[in-house]
Amino acid sequence: MKQFRVDKSRCIQCGECVKDCVFGLIGMEQGYPVLPADKAAVCIECQHCMAVCKPGAISILGLYPGDSLPLEGQLPDQRQVETLIKGRRSIRRYLPDPLPAETIDQLLTITAHAPTGVNARGVEFIVVEDPGTMAAIRQETMEALQDLARRDAIPESLECFKHILPLMEQGYDPVFRGAPHLLIASAAEGVPCREADVFIALSYFELLATSAGIGTTWCGLGKWAMVDLAPQLLQSVGVPDHHDVVYLMLFGKPDVQYYRTVQRDQDANIRRLVK
Numbered sequence: 001m002k003q004f005r006v007d008k009s010r011c012i013q014c015g016e017c018v019k020d021c022v023f024g025l026i027g028m029e030q031g032y033p034v035l036p037a038d039k040a041a042v043c044i045e046c047q048h049c050m051a052v053c054k055p056g057a058i059s060i061l062g063l064y065p066g067d068s069l070p071l072e073g074q075l076p077d078q079r080q081v082e083t084l085i086k087g088r089r090s091i092r093r094y095l096p097d098p099l100p101a102e103t104i105d106q107l108l109t110i111t112a113h114a115p116t117g118v119n120a121r122g123v124e125f126i127v128v129e130d131p132g133t134m135a136a137i138r139q140e141t142m143e144a145l146q147d148l149a150r151r152d153a154i155p156e157s158l159e160c161f162k163h164i165l166p167l168m169e170q171g172y173d174p175v176f177r178g179a180p181h182l183l184i185a186s187a188a189e190g191v192p193c194r195e196a197d198v199f200i201a202l203s204y205f206e207l208l209a210t211s212a213g214i215g216t217t218w219c220g221l222g223k224w225a226m227v228d229l230a231p232q233l234l235q236s237v238g239v240p241d242h243h244d245v246v247y248l249m250l251f252g253k254p255d256v257q258y259y260r261t262v263q264r265d266q267d268a269n270i271r272r273l274v275k
């Protein structure tokens with residue numbers, strides 16, 4: 001049974017929780033909101049009822065409104081968010097020093113607030129925290145690619161690895177960009193919107209990291225190498241069974257600074273539909 005409590009001394013009977021419930025599960029009884037037992041089973045635990053209640057009268061799932069962050073006057077303004085979105089860059093040069101474990105924890109805990117389809121919250125991260133493990137992953141990836149190249153088993157669609165491999169052998173790192181950290185983001189096969197959920201979570205992570213002076217790179221080459229070309233590498237990093245690894249992201253302290261945004265053709269891909 002999902003805990004749903006209304007503090008009648010605070011409730012102003014405005015009905016906002018009723019209007020905001022995603023499946024219309026909350027009703028009014030004698031002027032106060034109720035979540036009937038038969039409907040509670042359908043609740044997706046989104047907590048909108050608690051978030052939308054101005055006086056903080058609703059507690060759900062054992063959570064109390066006083067423990068939430070207050071929002072009035074606290075959101076960044078549009079100009080700040082615009083600068084964040086336009087000023088974020090793919091970082092391809094990193095300092096070798098690892099970030100403190102608490103910083104990484106904080107980034108991932110906040111990232112867990114990203115939206116997920118049906119509020120499934122099934123995105124899981126394997127995080128590489130220490131540079132030694134990162135070095136081992138680089139080495140194992142190179143060896144797996146060498147093995148494929150020896151057997152002439154690199155498919156035409158991923159021929160770029162035929163050019164990338166010699167660079168790796170010379171000590172360059174075109175796949176992992178010298179980053180001290182890697183996120184491997186996956187979700188179990190049953191998670192309804194797993195691809196979208198992972199992409200959204202990583203996008204949030206990227207913006208949050210940027211705001212903290214931490215750089216990120218979407219690691220498409222790493223994804224192709226570890227997921228598509230040499231999936232045995234995923235077992236060695238402990239991806240749970242029946243999980244789809246959707247994407248990889250590098251992160252760490254940047255060894256590069258950008259002084260201005262890039263400029264993009266803002267209207268390029270917009271077609272306005274009028275009926």
Ligand SMILES: Cc1cc2nc3c(=O)[nH]c(=O)nc-3n(C[C@H](O)[C@H](O)[C@H](O)COP(=O)(O)O)c2cc1C
Pocket residue numbers: 088089090091092217218219220221222
């Ligand atoms: C799905 C995806 C995969 C990417 N894979 C790589 C990659 O493997 N290596 C890399 O250096 N950059 C990668 N990038 C970064 C893009 O090249 C980059 O976003 C683009 O050039 C624009 O630069 P910006 O991110 O600084 O705006 C990837 C980006 C996305 C969205």
